[in-house]
Amino acid sequence: MTTPDTTALVLFSGGQDSTTCLAWALDRFARVETIGFAYGQRHAIELDCRTRLIDGIKTLSPGWAAKLGENHTLEIPTLAAISETALTRDVAIEMGADGLPNTFVPGRNLVFLTFAAALAYRRGIRHIVGGMCETDYSGYPDCRNETIKALEAALNLGMARNFELHTPLMWLSKAATWQLAHNLGGAGLVDLIRDHSHTCYLGERGARHEWGYGCGRCPACELRAKGWHGYVAGT
Numbered sequence: 395m396t397t398p399d400t401t402a403l404v405l406f407s408g409g410q411d412s413t414t415c416l417a418w419a420l421d422r423f424a425r426v427e428t429i430g431f432a433y434g435q436r437h438a439i440e441l442d443c444r445t446r447l448i449d450g451i452k453t454l455s456p457g458w459a460a461k462l463g464e465n466h467t468l469e470i471p472t473l474a475a476i477s478e479t480a481l482t483r484d485v486a487i488e489m490g491a492d493g494l495p496n497t498f499v500p501g502r503n504l505v506f507l508t509f510a511a512a513l514a515y516r517r518g519i520r521h522i523v524g525g526m527c528e529t530d531y532s533g534y535p536d537c538r539n540e541t542i543k544a545l546e547a548a549l550n551l552g553m554a555r556n557f558e559l560h561t562p563l564m565w566l567s568k569a570a571t572w573q574l575a576h577n578l579g580g581a582g583l584v585d586l587i588r589d590h591s592h593t594c595y596l597g598e599r600g601a602r603h604e605w606g607y608g609c610g611r612c613p614a615c616e617l618r619a620k621g622w623h624g625y626v627a628g629t
């Protein structure tokens with residue numbers, strides 16, 4: 395039986411982290427819905443990956459297929475309109491004077507989680523799952539555990555609900571995230587994530603590397619490659 399307490403909403407962008415989070419949620423909850431955001435990002439390719447990943451996950455496990463519910467997409471172009479960053483404008487990725495790469499969209503995860511909570515509210519869902527991580531990350535302040543805890547408190551006050559925000563990757567290295575995918579879904583899930591999830595900031599899918607597709611040079615590809623090599627080496 396599915397109840398608000400056995401249903402989860404996963405922030406699912408089509409990247410490595412969010413796909414691993416989706417498997418984590420399918421392993422724990424009776425019913426799982428997904429939400430992705432279209433906000434004018436250059437790598438709208440991530441959103442295209444979502445369908446392939448969901449189809450792949452259904453093929454991997456009939457049990458997971460039975461648990462998968464609606465895959466929602468919310469259009470929030472306002473985020474692009476107020477952002478001057480490499481993800482949403484045609485500018486080169488570089489480090490800013492504040493030490494953050496200019497791929498940073500200020501407050502993006504706050505906006506995503508708030509929209510996710512509003513949708514969860516309407517659908518009677520208590521658990522919200524996101525791939526935020528402050529172990530191997532680019533220093534985005536809205537990925538920090540402290541930020542997520544504060545937002546959880548704010549959402550529960552502001553919506554008079556008892557949401558739980560789950561961030562299963564918060565303390566995992568990228569290598570450990572690959573290992574988690576293996577533990578949850580075996581080699582089949584690792585292969586699916588490697589071949590069909592998308593992480594590259596530039597939205598490149600031309601070259602196939604050991605760790606999947608991407609430009610191989612942007613900070614996201616570098617993190618993904620480093621994690622993959624660590625995973626293969628067992629570190």
Ligand code: ZN
Nearest residue numbers: 594609612615
């Ligand atoms: Zn890249």
